[in-house]
Amino acid sequence: MSGPSRRSVLSALAVAAVAPLTACPGDPSPGPSSSPSAAPSSSPSPSQLPFGLVTPSTVESVIFDGAFGTGYVEFAADIMKASYPGVRVRVTAVEDVRAAVEPRLADGATPPDLVDNSGAALLPVATLADRFVELDDVVESPSLEGEVLRETLYHDVLAAGTFNGRLLAINYALSVYGLWHSASEFAAQGWELPQTWDAILALGDAARRLGRSLFVWGDEAADYYQELAIASAVKEGGDEVRVALDNLAEDAWAHPAVKGVLEQLETCVREGFVLRGGDYLTAQAAWVREGAGLLYPAGAWIASEMSEVAPADFAMTVAPVPTLTAAPTLPISAVHASPTEQFLVPRDGRNVAGAKELLRTMLSRETAAHFSRTHLVPTIVRESVPADLESTALTSQARLLADAGEHVFSWRFVTHYGLGPETNAAWAEFLGGTLSAQGLAEQLQAISDRVRNDPDVERYTVE
Known part of the structure; x- marks a missing residue:
């Protein structure tokens, strides 16, 4: 398939899942760097607020309460709130995403700002495509580390969230089966x-x-x-x-x-x-x-x-x-x-800019490293698996990817x-x-x- 199938880049994860991940061959050079730990100032510049986030404001997220819980989103929310005083992030855990969100996507309803479309009851994104915004501006924005965000991700992991050529979702975790x-x-x-x-x-x-x-x-x-x-x-x-x-x-x-x-x-x-x-x-x-x-x-x-x-x-x-x-x-x-944990931004949410900013924060190396350390699963963000992390689960995933080489599908x-x-x-x-x-x-x-x-x-x- 087009997308994450049979990608040699995934095999690169195998070499690095227990050490710092390296850039994929041919990746563009990163832009001006900034300290990964440096938080934005209390008066962010336009480059730090690429989506027009308004402060004060509230971001509502609905997150599937499954294997990964909601802690990693709350971790990103804390970074975001510390960076932008006046921003509140509400994280709601649900077990049935479709039941919780689909009625709120109807005409005249107000959906949450960010949705984790995961679990057994998924939203049928293909049939609801017009209800979600495109996320190209998220991946083309500067990461919290100062690079173009797209360049910090594994090659072609965005294909899983592309519908008829439109990037409507970003899948967060990289799962080996x-x-x-x-x-x-x-x-x-x-x-x-x-x-x-x-x-x-x-x-x-x-x-x-x-x-x-x-x-x-x-x-x-x-x-x-x-x-x-x-x-x-x-x-x-x-x-x-x-x-x-x-x-x-x-x-x-x-x-x-x-x-x-x-x-x-x-x-x-x-x-x-x-x-x-x-x-x-x-x-x-x-x-x-x-x-x-x-x-x-x-x-x-x-x-x-x-x-x-x-x-x-x-x-x-x-x-x-x-x-x-x-x-x-x-x-x-x-x-x-394949990449899993699909994140969507509904078009009619009250705070689309806030949802995109939260998603950008989740794609920082700091948040991605926290996710891997907590859940023993890599994310789509390169160079984010902690080097000191010891786990048979994570190392065996790395070994499978290395052994598979080009044959990842x-x-x-x-x-x-x-x-x-x-x-x-x-x-x-x-x-x-x-x-x-x-x-x-x-x-x-x-x-x-x-x-x-x-x-x-x-x-x-x-x-």
Whole structure:
């Protein structure tokens, strides 16, 4: 796809996730520098207020209260308030972003100024595109460190927020996806990380002999297994699988690689290797704290969500997803990674300038470093991961990106078109054993077909 797929730049993160990140080759030289710790004066110059922020004023933000909580936005808000006396920032935590925000986007309503479009219930940005402002002026503004903000970001990470050529969102966190597990337990048991689905099934047998499951799934996060399936199928069948799914192509879900992976997952369900763990946080806790399962497919946020639950010696680590054969089209080391935590500025908010200023502050290296230190996940901001940070979660993400090299890929049709609730429901049926692999593929294809044939949906195309 256009955007963060297969980007060699992401592999550069691997070299630097445990050391200061370096600039991408070919990046323009930064502009006049300023001390990262220097706060703007009490009477900011026009260059320090590129969006026309008015003081005093209030900025209202609605933030998804999930893996990353709201602390990183509050951290940026504190910097902003100290820099611009008279500015207030209200941070509201919500668990259902769509329910909280979509009614406020209607004609005549007043939306919040900044929205973190994340979680299971996403706003369908593609169909609401005219409700949000373009953010080109944010990335072309000076960063708090004095550089052009765009030049401080990893290459092409902005593509995930681009809709029909318009930059409507900036995704903040850089997430690596894979199979999360306890490295210490795998070492103690002498288990090797499975590279093929045959090896996955063998590990499932080993788990069963211990009275445990191979996988655990949570009700609101059943479609984490969709990510696993797509990533595995893309590695097996190559870019044609990713392109077909992302373009909502006819019969995309019938591709032999997709069909094969779904059948392997169906075998896991049929063999009793997959345990329903209740709501998603309870399921994750059962995996980490109780050892109910060996593997959990997820993005990098899982390390943060379980940081206070995992035993001290758990050594949370991520590994690449398996392939059907030992000779897939993409290398076995290929990995899915993409920017997440999508930030939007509604057009009709009371303080659009304040929202943009808060977003600019969040994209400072100081705030980005705070985020990585707190959540063990890098952001899209280069040179922002603390050099002294020790974390198996972060270093394993770095290793996967290094091993993948050019073969880092992504897709965005699920989030772009707001399909999460529908696909999650289908996957819950499948993982619960009431829907076959064939039935699942048919349901998912029907969802893609409906969106593809809807003339009111603004679609994107990848090659």
